[in-house]
Amino acid sequence: MQPEIVFIGGGNMARAIIGGLRQHGRAASALAAIEPDAAARAALSQDFGIRTADTLQALGASAAAPLAATIVWAVKPQVLKDAMLAARPLLSSQQCLHLSIAAGVTTASMQAWLGDVRMVRAMPNTPALLGQGMTGLFAAASASEADRSQAQAIAEAVGQTMWVEQEPLLDAVTALSGSGPAYVFYFLQAMRDAGTQLGLTPEQAYQLAVATFAGASALAAQSPESPEVLRQRVTSKGGTTFAATQAMDAQHMQQHFIDAMRASHDRAREMARELG
Numbered sequence: 001m002q003p004e005i006v007f008i009g010g011g012n013m014a015r016a017i018i019g020g021l022r023q024h025g026r027a028a029s030a031l032a033a034i035e036p037d038a039a040a041r042a043a044l045s046q047d048f049g050i051r052t053a054d055t056l057q058a059l060g061a062s063a064a065a066p067l068a069a070t071i072v073w074a075v076k077p078q079v080l081k082d083a084m085l086a087a088r089p090l091l092s093s094q095q096c097l098h099l100s101i102a103a104g105v106t107t108a109s110m111q112a113w114l115g116d117v118r119m120v121r122a123m124p125n126t127p128a129l130l131g132q133g134m135t136g137l138f139a140a141a142s143a144s145e146a147d148r149s150q151a152q153a154i155a156e157a158v159g160q161t162m163w164v165e166q167e168p169l170l171d172a173v174t175a176l177s178g179s180g181p182a183y184v185f186y187f188l189q190a191m192r193d194a195g196t197q198l199g200l201t202p203e204q205a206y207q208l209a210v211a212t213f214a215g216a217s218a219l220a221a222q223s224p225e226s227p228e229v230l231r232q233r234v235t236s237k238g239g240t241t242f243a244a245t246q247a248m249d250a251q252h253m254q255q256h257f258i259d260a261m262r263a264s265h266d267r268a269r270e271m272a273r274e275l276g
């Protein structure tokens with residue numbers, strides 16, 4: 001039977017999405033993955049029961065027949081061009097939706113490599129592993145309404161979705177929610193290390209930091225109020241929180257944070273130029 005969705009690349013993000021689709025009731029026979037690494041292939045088959053192969057040819061791809069309704073490109077941006085150029089003769093254009101999760105690489109570049117295919121780009125993040133991801137989506141002009149629905153259904157299997165209508169905004173999504181989990185982990189590291197310097201064990205400090213992030217995020221998600229107001233509720237005049245935020249302001253931490261996110265955004269643009 002022909003699979004509905006073929007993943008090209010079976011690494012971290014592909015595993016998260018495949019896991020989400022399986023949990024949402026998508027049959028194992030509806031999914032397949034191309035993955036050159038034998039251990040990663042075995043893990044995909046064992047964990048999700050899906051068909052895997054090391055090449056498109058081994059999965060039965062040929063120019064004569066469409067391979068699947070949707071191809072999900074889940075390889076690193078640096079190998080995307082070679083993978084697409086190699087696949088082009090085997091994938092009859094216009095017959096399937098191409099969904100790329102690669103950072104930076106534009107639909108124009110990918111259409112130069114694959115032909116004038118129907119294309120959607122997605123930018124997920126690693127909380128997708130728990131079904132708590134946030135995925136930004138952009139549809140090229142070539143994509144139909146049905147393609148948008150299909151891309152959204154795939155992304156919704158691992159969390160929330162947000163469409164942007166201008167492709168460059170996907171680089172902003174990448175800088176915010178795509179790379180964002182790493183910023184949270186960076187903060188957690190700093191809170192753990194600070195707590196340890198203040199006399200707690202690293203384990204105690206880390207537990208307090210993780211619980212605080214989870215609780216504050218849940219509060220922000222539920223509350224109609226702005227983060228500014230939520231912050232005021234924690235901050236007693238002349239108290240401890242004020243001492244901390246004043247020290248952060250003195251170091252211009254918000255501006256440093258904005259600069260850091262701009263660096264992520266600019267790197268996505270640079271990758272598009274380097275790899276396009």
Ligand SMILES: NC(=O)C1=CN([C@@H]2O[C@H](COP(=O)(O)OP(=O)(O)OC[C@H]3O[C@@H](n4cnc5c(N)ncnc54)[C@H](O)[C@@H]3O)[C@@H](O)[C@H]2O)C=CC1
Pocket residue numbers: 008009010011012013014034035036037040074075076077079083101102103123124125126178
């Ligand atoms: N890790 C993250 O937080 C996020 C990653 N992304 C994007 O997702 C994509 C995949 O990232 P990860 O899953 O983290 O990387 P990964 O390295 O875990 O997975 C990539 C997989 O592709 C396989 N591969 C290499 N060449 C191949 C080829 N020619 N054909 C088929 N498979 C091939 C590799 O063996 C590897 O298993 C990247 O383009 C990245 O920009 C997007 C959002 C978040």
Ligand SMILES: O=C(O)[C@@H]1CCC=N1
Pocket residue numbers: 103174178179
């Ligand atoms: O670091 C990266 O390039 C990828 C894209 C967003 C998260 N990880």
